[in-house]
Amino acid sequence: xxxxxxxxxxxxxxxxESLLRALSIYLQMLNIPTATYRSASDFLRDDPKGKExxxxxxxxxxxxxxxxxxxxxxxxxxxxxxxxxxxxxxxxMAVRAVQQGARTFLEKPPQxxxxxxxxxxxxxxxxxxxxxxxxxxxxxxxxxxxTPAEKQVCEMTVKGLTGPxxxxxxxxxxxxxxxxxxxxxSKLEVENIAELSDFLHEMKSLEEKLMSE
Amino acid sequence: xxxxxxxxxxxxxxLAASISAAKEPVFTVGLVDTFSPDFYVNTYSETLDHLSEIxxxxxxxVVEIDYRNIQxxxxxxxxxxxxxxxxDYVALMAGIGAQQIATKRPVSSESVSKTxxxxxxxxxxxxxxxxxxxxxxxxxxxxxxxxDGWLIALGEIAAQxxxxxxxxxxxxxTHYAQPDVIAQLFSGKADIAVLAACEFEKMLENGEISRKDxxxxxxxxxxxxxxxxxxxxxxxxxxxMPNVPSDLVKKISVALMTMQDPRGEFEWTVANEFKPTFDxxxxxxxxxxxxxxxxxxxxxxxxxxxxxxxIALLFALLFHIFTVNILVRRRTxxxxxxxxxxxxxxxxxxxxxxxxxxxxxMNVVSQLSSMFAHEIKQPITNISYYLGSLKLFLQEKKxxxxxxxxxxDSIDSELNRSTEIIDKVRSYAKKRSGQKEVFxxxxxxxxxxxxQDDGAVYFIPDGVKQVNADPxxxxxxxxxxxxxxxxxxHKSSPSSVTIEAVPDGRYWRVNVAxxxxxxxxxxxxxLGKVGQSTKDDGLGFGLAIASGFAESMGGHLEFARxxxxxxxxxxxxxxxxxxxxx
Numbered sequence: 011x012x013x014x015x016x017x018x019x020x021x022x023x024x025x026x027e028s029l030l031r032a033l034s035i036y037l038q039m040l041n042i043p044t045a046t047y048r049s050a051s052d053f054l055r056d057d058p059k060g061k062e063x064x065x066x067x068x069x070x071x072x073x074x075x076x077x078x079x080x081x082x083x084x085x086x087x088x089x090x091x092x093x094x095x096x097x098x099x100x101x102x103m104a105v106r107a108v109q110q111g112a113r114t115f116l117e118k119p120p121q122x123x124x125x126x127x128x129x130x131x132x133x134x135x136x137x138x139x140x141x142x143x144x145x146x147x148x149x150x151x152x153x154x155x156x157t158p159a160e161k162q163v164c165e166m167t168v169k170g171l172t173g174p175x176x177x178x179x180x181x182x183x184x185x186x187x188x189x190x191x192x193x194x195x196s197k198l199e200v201e202n203i204a205e206l207s208d209f210l211h212e213m214k215s216l217e218e219k220l221m222s223e
Numbered sequence: 224x225x226x227x228x229x230x231x232x233x234x235x236x237x238l239a240a241s242i243s244a245a246k247e248p249v250f251t252v253g254l255v256d257t258f259s260p261d262f263y264v265n266t267y268s269e270t271l272d273h274l275s276e277i278x279x280x281x282x283x284x285v286v287e288i289d290y291r292n293i294q295x296x297x298x299x300x301x302x303x304x305x306x307x308x309x310x311d312y313v314a315l316m317a318g319i320g321a322q323q324i325a326t327k328r329p330v331s332s333e334s335v336s337k338t339x340x341x342x343x344x345x346x347x348x349x350x351x352x353x354x355x356x357x358x359x360x361x362x363x364x365x366x367x368x369x370x371d372g373w374l375i376a377l378g379e380i381a382a383q384x385x386x387x388x389x390x391x392x393x394x395x396x397t398h399y400a401q402p403d404v405i406a407q408l409f410s411g412k413a414d415i416a417v418l419a420a421c422e423f424e425k426m427l428e429n430g431e432i433s434r435k436d437x438x439x440x441x442x443x444x445x446x447x448x449x450x451x452x453x454x455x456x457x458x459x460x461x462x463x464m465p466n467v468p469s470d471l472v473k474k475i476s477v478a479l480m481t482m483q484d485p486r487g488e489f490e491w492t493v494a495n496e497f498k499p500t501f502d503x504x505x506x507x508x509x510x511x512x513x514x515x516x517x518x519x520x521x522x523x524x525x526x527x528x529x530x531x532x533x534i535a536l537l538f539a540l541l542f543h544i545f546t547v548n549i550l551v552r553r554r555t556x557x558x559x560x561x562x563x564x565x566x567x568x569x570x571x572x573x574x575x576x577x578x579x580x581x582x583x584x585m586n587v588v589s590q591l592s593s594m595f596a597h598e599i600k601q602p603i604t605n606i607s608y609y610l611g612s613l614k615l616f617l618q619e620k621k622x623x624x625x626x627x628x629x630x631x632d633s634i635d636s637e638l639n640r641s642t643e644i645i646d647k648v649r650s651y652a653k654k655r656s657g658q659k660e661v662f663x664x665x666x667x668x669x670x671x672x673x674x675q676d677d678g679a680v681y682f683i684p685d686g687v688k689q690v691n692a693d694p695x696x697x698x699x700x701x702x703x704x705x706x707x708x709x710x711x712x713h714k715s716s717p718s719s720v721t722i723e724a725v726p727d728g729r730y731w732r733v734n735v736a737x738x739x740x741x742x743x744x745x746x747x748x749x750l751g752k753v754g755q756s757t758k759d760d761g762l763g764f765g766l767a768i769a770s771g772f773a774e775s776m777g778g779h780l781e782f783a784r785x786x787x788x789x790x791x792x793x794x795x796x797x798x799x800x801x802x803x804x805x
Contacts, residue, residue, distance in 0.1 A: 026601055028601070028602070028605050029601055029604055029605055031605075032604065032605035032606075032607075032608035032609050032612075033604075033608050035608070035609070035612045036608040036609075036611045036612045036615070039611075039612050039615040039616065039619075040615065069774065070597065070770070070771070070774060072770075072779075072780075073779060073781065074779060075773075075774045075778075075779045077774065077777055078777065078778070078779060081777070097596055097597035097598075097600040097601065103774075103775060118597075118600040118601070118603075118604045119600060119603050119604035119607045119608075119638070119642060120604070122607065122608065122611040
């Protein structure tokens with residue numbers, strides 16, 4: 011198990027209690043914290059979803075199936091990465107699940123080492139995802155504290171339009187423009203055009219990245 | 224003397240013709256001769272003499288009308304007056320409209336309408352006692368055209384309801400010559416003779432025959448009159464043609480009525496009863512009642528109504544046959560069409576059933592191996608992970624033992640081998656790749672219901688229910704539900720199975736409910752798992768396979784116990800949304 015120095019939880023969901031027990035005992039031996047659920051609805055109802063980690067999900071379950079739960083999670087914007095376990099080797103189902111955002115599709119019995127690797131990858135990914143998401147939220151918040159005029163000035167500046175030309179385009183006085191820029195720099199905690207450019211670039215690329223995941 | 228007179232008439236007529244230009248006007252008397260020669264002498268010539276004497280301002284012509292062709296002869300000779308027997312008279316009266324002006328009455332006759340008759344005569348020793356006995360015998364008569372010498376006799380036979388045609392076996396006509404009818408009797412050629420009444424008496428009077436030698440058959444006479452075997456009819460009729468001027472008719476009538484027979488044997492008077500004569504002619508089918516040769520014109524004239532009716536009937540019949548034919552053809556066509564439809568329908572049902580069956584078989588194998596894999600892999604996974612835990616435990620406890628390592632590794636490798644075997648087995652069963660398409664759930668359910676024949680299922684489709692799945696898999700699932708439902712419901716009476724398809728959030732829910740027996744908790748919780756059959760003969764694969772299909776189409780199965788007993792099995796399929804990628 012790769013070094014993980016943050017709090018997380020691996021959720022195991024399967025209708026077979028014996029399997030839940032075998033898997034959780036093994037993972038706990040490796041100091042991987044686990045929570046087990048015997049059905050999709052148990053998970054949806056009881057799980058502390060704010061906690062980072064991942065979900066290990068059996069495809070075939072009575073009532074709501076693994077695939078259905080996965081779709082329900084997407085609908086509820088539960089961002090936990092999902093690792094499917096299937097005894098069927100149903101390629102169609104695996105392809106579809108992965109296409110729709112499942113992280114991995116493992117056939118039963120998953121090789122122990124590989125299983126642990128997949129889990130830790132997922133947990134790390136989720137940790138990074140949550141962190142980036144939090145960072146993006148912070149950047150977004152800073153950016154949204156700007157007035158529309160300030161945002162306009164910032165975007166002009168990044169495009170290379172500065173001074174009187176920009177003021178002309180925006181139909182404001184050069185002095186006013188400079189006042190706006192000073193205010194924006196202060197709000198965004200940047201000191202020059204290069205830092206402003208970094209800020210906007212970082213925010214946009216993070217937005218794109220998280221959106222695609 | 225009379226003969227002389229008679230010929231004198233002819234001579235006078237010839238003279239009259241030669242000087243006709245000076246002597247005006249002319250009238251013609253015609254004779255239809257069916258009489259005995261006596262009539263010429265004793266009646267006819269006397270009458271003509273009298274007429275020519277009274278009507279001396281007229282030129283009187285005398286013609287003879289052939290009795291065999293009266294109609295033609297009348298047209299040719301155009302007589303104004305006719306002398307004929309009563310039988311010929313009634314024919315002429317009904318035909319061209321001749322009208323009696325006088326009828327001969329012999330003084331011996333009490334009534335002018337009842338004068339002439341016939342007599343059946345046999346030899347005294349003849350076995351013939353009645354007319355019935357005479358049937359098939361030989362008969363002799365003077366002439367078949369004689370009214371009283373034959374026709375009246377024949378009428379009597381008809382009156383006794385014997386068939387007159389070929390009543391006798393042989394008919395001997397003597398034509399007023401020798402050997403006469405009496406001679407025919409004596410010679411044995413004839414068994415029975417027909418005479419005009421009074422002829423017998425005349426012959427007796429003349430001493431020609433002896434009374435004791437003969438017997439009269441069917442005698443009807445009484446008192447002083449001549450002996451007879453038949454009813455009596457009028458004698459000779461003097462009639463006027465319709466076109467004769469009434470003045471002349473009157474003159475002739477008066478002349479006849481006032482005529483005095485020189486010998487006082489007869490007088491001309493008026494007969495007022497011809498109906499018996501009509502009836503006689505009718506019985507004998509003689510004119511005016513003779514069967515006329517058939518002609519289309521006559522047929523049309525006499526049977527117009529019947530012909531029209533018959534033709535109408537024929538047309539109606541033809542029309543009926545025609546319409547019936549058309550109807551039969553149309554019905555036959557309709558019938559064969561519906562038969563074809565029924566056949567096609569059953570073929571489709573059969574095909575559908577076959578398809579479903581083969582699909583079921585194929586999928587039983589596929590799903591069986593798949594489920595076997597699933598089920599066996601569960602414990603294998605567990606063993607593998609317990610083994611992993613054990614390994615970790617040994618490490619944690621710092622137990623480093625070669626034997627322990629070897630044992631753990633061996634178990635691991637056996638586990639891998641088991642997994643490989645399972646994968647190999649499973650690969651034998653080719654997986655049928657589901658053909659997804661967008662369709663209306665109702666259609667598939669209705670079609671599926673066609674293939675099930677366990678009993679009545681009530682399903683009322685309501686609104687379009689689009690899904691994106693493999694229709695065969697949906698059919699398989701629902702038909703499995705229905706089959707199970709019937710198997711359970713048949714244990715209850717009355718059994719009831721209902722099916723419905725309703726919306727349920729983002730799913731369509733197909734519920735199949737039965738009123739089968741209550742299901743114990745243990746059985747209920749294992750529904751849909753491999754090897755858990757609620758049916759006595761079930762293997763418990765149906766629902767497990769259905770479950771696999773449901774999952775592959777992004778749905779699942781649900782089970783609910785009904786109160787007081789029975790089960791509801793549900794298939795939940797995601798609704799198809801138009802922007803969904805397929």
